[in-house]
Amino acid sequence: MRSFDEILTIAAARKGGVEAVMAAIPTPLSPDQLAAIPDDRWLAQMARGILQAGISWKVVENKWPGIQEAFLGFDIGAITFQPDDWFYDLCEDTRVIRSPPKLRAILDNAAMIRRVRDSHGSFGRLIADWPDEDFAGLVQWLKSEGARLGGNTGPYMLRQMGKDSYILSQDVVARLVAEGVIDKEPSSKKAHAAVQTAFNTWRAQSGQPLTTISRVLAQSTG
Known part of the structure; x- marks a missing residue:
């Protein structure tokens, strides 16, 4: 080598x-800078990566303001307290990319981020504290605990958020x-x-x- x-x-x-x-x-970014990123921004970046997979990124970019509105600004608390049938409303919402598997993955990741927040204080804190020498472990954790964050979707999300990657x-x-x-x-x-x-x-x-x-x-x- x-x-x-x-x-x-x-x-x-x-x-x-x-x-x-x-x-x-x-x-x-430094660990403190990563830890200070609000949970909604982590979910937003996950959502962008999930929605961009397999389609033109320009389409997602053009629809992004409406996507953020439809997902309540990616507010974790607001999303995770919505009734079950809210998902079906999203699937009919013309503001979003109407792919049920992708929309479900975004909701699942909101729930995952909330679990991490409850145990670590914030999602950013967990990412900040994960050692760089085990980045492979972090990627595997995202794949197993998150939804549609396998392949390079998870690593790209981490790179875009500022995690050493x-x-x-x-x-x-x-x-x-x-x-x-x-x-x-x-x-x-x-x-x-x-x-x-x-x-x-x-x-x-x-x-x-x-x-x-x-x-x-x-x-x-x-």
């Missing part, structure tokens, strides 16, 4: 220098395969553990956050 600096050199040769590689990489995009997977970390897109716990170990190694070598390492890996192939 090449060192992080060697992979950065490859990316820099492809993209026009180290500064070009590093220029657009976002800085993760890596995303197993096609380009990142290609670099991991080239480095012998995995032999294909990871699907087993063993493969995900190998990916986490590789990222932890590059993190220790470079002092860079997971987000930076992930973006450098992507730019070294894509």
Whole structure:
């Protein structure tokens, strides 16, 4: 497995220098900043990712103001206290993307966030306290405890909210395969553990956050 600096050199040769590689990489939020994000914003970002899956993101963007209204501003308390037949009203609401499985997933995630709030104080607090060296564990937890947050939906949501993260995009997977970390897109716990170990190694070598390492890996192939 090449060192992080060697992979950065490859990316820099492809993209026009180290500064070009590093220029657009976002800085993760601190744990306190993550913990301070209101629960409704976490649900909103989950909803956006769920609704965007498989359709034009522009459609979701254009309908977003109406979606927020229909979902009561994604207020966790308001959503989770609605009567059961509210779901059926949503399915007929022209303001939203009328996909019953996706709408149900958003309601299920509201309930999940409320459970986490009751046990941890806030959803953001749990995310903030989850150690970066076990990001794979956090992704698996989102997949098992949440609804339709598997694949890259959960990791993208975490990245967009500011959690230090890596995303197993096609380009990142290609670099991991080239480095012998995995032999294909990871699907087993063993493969995900190998990916986490590789990222932890590059993190220790470079002092860079997971987000930076992930973006450098992507730019070294894509």
